[in-house]
Amino acid sequence: MVRGGLVAYEILGETGELIVLTPGGRFAMDIPGLRPLAEALVAGGYRVLLWDRPNCGSSDVQFYGRSESHMRAETLAGLLGALDLGPCVLAGGSGGARDSMVTAILYPELVTSLVLWNIVGGIYGTFNLGAYYVLPSLQTVRGRGVEGLVRMREWRERIAANPRNEQRLLALDADEFVRLSLRWLNAYVPKPGQTIPGVDDELFDRIRVSTLIIRGGENDLDHPKRTSLEVSCLIKGSVLIDPPWPEDAWERAMEDQARGRVDHYNMFDTWVLAAPAILGFLASALGSAPHS
Missing domain, CATH: 3.40.50.1820 (Alpha/Beta hydrolase fold, catalytic domain)
Structure with a gap:
């Protein structure tokens, strides 16, 4: 653990x-x-x-x-x-x-x-990461809550590989998940003085x-x-x-x-x-x- x-x-x-x-x-x-x-x-x-x-x-x-x-x-x-x-x-x-x-x-x-x-x-590489790995889940939780995560293909695959993950996803706090996702998304915004995200x-x-x-x-x-x-x-x-x-x-x-x-x-x-x-x-x- x-x-x-x-x-x-x-x-x-x-x-x-x-x-x-x-x-x-x-x-x-x-x-x-x-x-x-x-x-x-x-x-x-x-x-x-x-x-x-x-x-x-x-x-x-x-x-x-x-x-x-x-x-x-x-x-x-x-x-x-x-x-x-x-x-x-x-x-x-x-x-x-x-x-x-x-x-x-x-x-x-x-x-x-x-x-x-x-x-x-x-620009392309970093924007692409944010769009692919962060935005879909962020948008889903904003519209459907954390319950929407378990219906997404990416997280369904994680549940299939490890059934514990369904409850771990459902136990997330929606507001905190949104705040964290915005922080993770911000890391992928190209900035002066940051060669890697x-x-x-x-x-x-x-x-x-x-x-x-x-x-x-x-x-x-x-x-x-x-x-x-x-x-x-x-x-x-x-x-x-x-x-x-x-x-x-x-x-x-x-x-x-x-x-x-x-x-x-x-x-x-x-x-x-x-x-x-x-x-x-x-x-x-x-x-x-x-x-x-």
């Missing part, structure tokens, strides 16, 4: 430094493409913790904090404490990259290295660990190349590399998803291609040679 909610997790591997691997969006740890990367890192001599963040997969739904990423950071810190794990490597893509950065800022004592890719930023640029000075950044694709509106370059400037001493997947991988995956083309790769299928770069970086950063 972490901050009043259950958190589902799995640890792969028996020995080695621990890597917490976090996907994006509100996707669960079983999202296609994540486990192959985890298994490649385990084959390289590490343990990997996969977890369902609050509001993802089979974990309990939770609603607190300055932003959803701040809540996830607090949850991860609590989970690592409950498991007596850490400090560890934090690795994540898209929303998982943001969650990892916020965790490193708030809990620097828990982090030995950072590995980041598909960092969300820019809800985080002041000056706070990046708190990140003092070795950091690998895989830059965004040339024309990726969700994870702009510019944002990854800016983050590399904010994290002193970070290493920036070109993506090991095609420059247009994200755009093609989004097209395949929109068209229902199941014979092509999913959004995170290319992530396993980053394993060699991650292993090489960590071998240097942590001072140990990767296993074969």
